[in-house]
Amino acid sequence: MKNQLNNINKSALLASLISVINSKLPEIGELLCSRLVLQFKKNYMENNYKIVKSSIIFISNLVKFEVLSEITILQILQLFLDNDKLNNTSLSLSIEVLKIVGAYLFKNSKKALILIIDRLRVILQENTKVSRDNKKEIDRLLRLNRSNFKHVHIIEEGLDLVEDEDKEIHDIALNEDIESSDHLNYYCEDDKYSENEEKYNSMIEEILEESEDEKEDEKQVVKKEDKVVITDMSKSELLEVQKLVYLTIMSSMSSDEAVHKLLKLCQTKQISNDDILIDMIIKCCSTEKTYSKFYSQIAIKLINKNKKWHKLFIQFFKSYYEKIENFDSQQLRNLGKFFGNLFASDSIDLTLAWNEIKLNEENTNPPKRIMLKFIFQEMIEELGINEVKERLINDDYLTPHITGIFPVVNVDYNDEDLGDDLRFSINYFTAIGLGVLTDEMREVLKDVEENYERGRSRSRSSSRSSYSRSIGSNESFSRSRSRSRSKSRGQSFSRSPSPRGRQSSNENNVTLSRTPCRELAKGSKRSRTPSRESSNIKRQTLRNVLSELK
Incomplete structure (x- = not known):
């Protein structure tokens, strides 16, 4: 209690410690709660605001950790919000209490909390002497109530150390007679000292063994947490x-x-x-x-x-x-x-x-x-x-x-895509109005195209030479055939040529150029009724010319 008076911010931590001790030695928890209520009543009557505030903060935390019943804190709130004793000091103390136990009361005594919230709402609307700070705090409590204390934790993380079945809740009312047991502050000789000391030591060993097991569990949890890599997805x-x-x-x-x-x-x-x-x-x-x-x-x-x-x-x-x-x-x-x-x-x-x-x-x-x-x-x-x-x-x-x-230096003329890349780059710079930067690329493109044409001409000349060699043998064969047939034709000549004679004359026309064809065509225009022999000759001549062109 002395420690809590000097360090109000440690009230939740001390209340967590008391909840652990109370689960093993409920007499100590009851004694502490009784003395706290007596301390509050005494200093409230003396208007000692500092100790009253410290007492109700400790009592509120003990209620939250389920060491003390919520009836005590509800009676204190009723006392603070009474019309006859209402002032900004008592109102600020009520707000301080509700900040600590509001979420707990919403869960366990919802009807009582609704009455208190309605009382604050009436005070805010009708009482014109409420300070500005208290008005802001009341507005905040009203918003929390509307949200059902959604984002408010009843007990801070890591302080809830006692299982529900091990908790001991003490009922202490303000209007009842409370014993402070001051005689326990003084040393008295114990006739059963050795027996009680053994009980006390066995109880300590039991508590310490449980605490050691909890420490081992915590170490394992820490080791596991060390392996977890936390990534801040919100950045x-x-x-x-x-x-x-x-x-x-x-x-x-x-x-x-x-x-x-x-x-x-x-x-x-x-x-x-x-x-x-x-x-x-x-x-x-x-x-x-x-x-x-x-x-x-x-x-x-x-x-x-x-x-x-x-x-x-x-x-x-x-x-x-x-x-x-x-x-x-x-x-x-x-x-x-x-x-x-x-x-x-x-x-x-x-x-x-x-x-x-x-x-x-x-x-x-x-x-x-x-x-x-x-x-x-x-x-x-x-x-x-x-x-x-x-x-x-x-x-x-x-x-x-x-x-x-x-691409103007270190040009690889064997690259098949070089010409396309050069054209693309030239067209690009010309399109954006920077054609002056393409002069050297245009010269390189000419060299690339000339190199490509030379390669094509070489391939064509090689293919033509092989083709001419194959054609030369055919020409000599045709010439020998035409000579032999011309001799036979001169020996047996007649006006009505035989089919064999027409064939020899057509073969002689294999080497005709396009000019005789045009002359034959002109002649055909003049004579509207050409003879059968001339028409046959013309058709055969055209076939020969076409085959030669192919």
Whole structure:
């Protein structure tokens, strides 16, 4: 009791201890409750507010731990809320009691709690002398009652140590005679000391054995809990850091001030992860309605401060380039101009940033091409077209690292997709108004096409030579056949040629060109009734010409 008077905040902990002792030695629990009620009554009559408050807080916790009956606390509340004795002090004490035992009364004495809440509601409406603090507290209690004390725990976690069947509840009323048993404060000789001491020691051993078992169980639970990995799915810490970075940037009047504040936050460990800082700078820029150089200036100054920021910004550029399809058009524009400004200022090394970009139909999509367009446009706006061309096209150190965008060096002419990639890149830069950057690519494309044509001509010439060799043997055979047949035809010549004679004459016409065919055609137009022999000759001649063409 003396300890509780000096440390009111430990009332719940001491009440938990008393509940354990009361389960084994209920006489001690009853004695403590009796003395507490007597202490309250005495100091209430003397208007000693400090001890009254301490007493009712301890009594309320004992009621909550089911050491003392709730009848006692209900009588105290009735005493405080009586019309004749009602004042702001008694009202504040009633509110203090209900804060502690409100949820317990709602569960075990709901009707009594409803009467008390109704009484507070009437006091709030009719009594004009209620202080402002008490009004706020009463409103809070009314809200808790409407929610059925949903989010209020009766006993704090870890303090409920006694099973329900082991609890001993003592009924002590305010209006009854209570014995304080003051004689127990003094030493008296015990005739049965050894017998009682043995009983006491056996009881202590029983309690301590149970406590040791509980300790072992707790150790096992702790070991199990150590293996559990807790993941914060709400990401509350991340949100707090992001909020801190955002407010710091928005409250800065210049980029120098923003960089100074952000670096100070990093030094004081308020921002423990550099990735969060860079990510928030980029996100703040992307969410603006129009692009602002304020954010790119912050990034440039950070990069100039330390090399670690340079590596991180390169990583974030590649990351945002890969997931750029998740952003809308305005965010695409802001991100493109943000990184374009960093590239134009030489803050980021292009050999490390652009080495994985491939500007072709297969490896890009519309959002990526739009982002690259804004990057190039921002670079030209900052440097001018001639300077950009000098850096990207004429720089012998840079060009081998950006062949995915400008494939003009280390060209593999055996690559079948090279011509398509060159055409795509040329068409892309021409479409966004930067055709001047494609001059060298056009020359490379000509070389690629010429190399391809030479390869085709070689294959054609080889196929033609094999074809001509096969045809040469056929021509010699046909010539020998035509010569022998012409001799026989000269010896047996007649006006009405035989079928055999027509066949020999047609074979002689195998080597006719297209001109005799046209002449035959003209002749056919003049003679409307051609002879049977001439028509047969014409048809056979056309067949021969077609076969030769094939």
